Amino acid sequence: MRITRVICQKVATYVERYSKYNPSPLSMQTLLDFGSKTGTEESSFEFLRDELLVRLANIMKEFNLLPVSFQQRGSVAMVRNWYQQSFIEITEFEKHNPDRDILEKFTETLNKIRLRHSKVVETMAKGVMEMRDAFEGESRNYDQQITYFLDRFYTNRIGIRVLLNQHLLLYGGELAHHPQHIGCINPSCDVEEVIRDAYDNARFLCEHYYMCSPDLIIESYNPYEKADSIRIEYVPSHLYHMLFELSKNAMRAVVERHENKPEIPPIKIAVCKGKEDxxxxVEQLFGYMFTTAPQPQPSHMMEGSAPLAGYGYGLPLSRLYARYFQGDLVLYSMEGYGMDAIIYLKVKDAMECLPIYNKTASKMYETDTSAPDWSSPSPWTQARGYSTIGGGNVSRGYSTLTDGQGARRTLRHN
Known part of the structure; x- marks a missing residue:
């Protein structure tokens, strides 16, 4: 018991130390240049052994600010233990020089961490369900705090996973899915190809659940380039995730709305590439755990398949993927007609948008609701994340993010 207590105190000391540094956001161009021109396995090791500790420590500090009732949920505690274990494993490399044995051990450790964290989203979602079931009918309102935390936690996870994948794909002996890839980034990602791939897989699920599916029509606009296809520098798996979730939602909406009609109208997706964005x-619902579909049961799912709907995390996570490289995913509703979803992505100069642990962030966990800062609630204020009368469940998660400027080695001044 005494040994365990000493280890926990040591970890807490390390977390406190590294949480005082800002994460170092990387640009898409930096990642591409490092992977194709300037980078080496040694320099990647030297950057990651510090940067991963900083990113882990920043979000681990925010775990302590969550309501105790949420921290104690079994699934949440499990995720927290995974992060602590990963943090401990990386600290073992803190004072080592990058010789061949150390580099191989580091790669093995990163692979183990990536595997350990592969079920983080589902496990954390289970923890949220456990808490809501436990306090159903009570007056406690933790939604705003938990939504704020989840936005930051999952964004942090995306950033850590990109760093892990870059190193493992470049130096860990793994093969990229495409010969043009530089790590997990495709410098010439064919947008229409990803759209069709996401649509085909969503269509497979739709036909399994509904025995039918809508067709797809893609309209492309590329006024500034003379090219047959629209291509950008991007992480294809991120774009696929967004488009797959939007395709699932669009298919379900179209099929259920037109199920008693002789024909199902197609889904229309328009792609437009400008100079900056x-x-x-996508013709086309946000908030964690919000879904219009019943929660899927394992017995009703095909082996190895994902449910068409029911968990309520697809769209919120898709929005975080878009925002990670300074884009966005927004919804526009037209009463009596339907809803459109638009993904905005930066064409150039995209940089990671990462959460930073500081006093501003910690204040978001101090109260259950926000004081009103508008005279009356409106769709305009809510859509932009401003608080409303009574606070409600409006998430303001991104209002406190900074641009992350400042070197990683520079201590934060709160």
């Missing part, structure tokens, strides 16, 4: 518009 790429927009993808």
């Amino acid at each position: 790429l927009a993808i518009k």
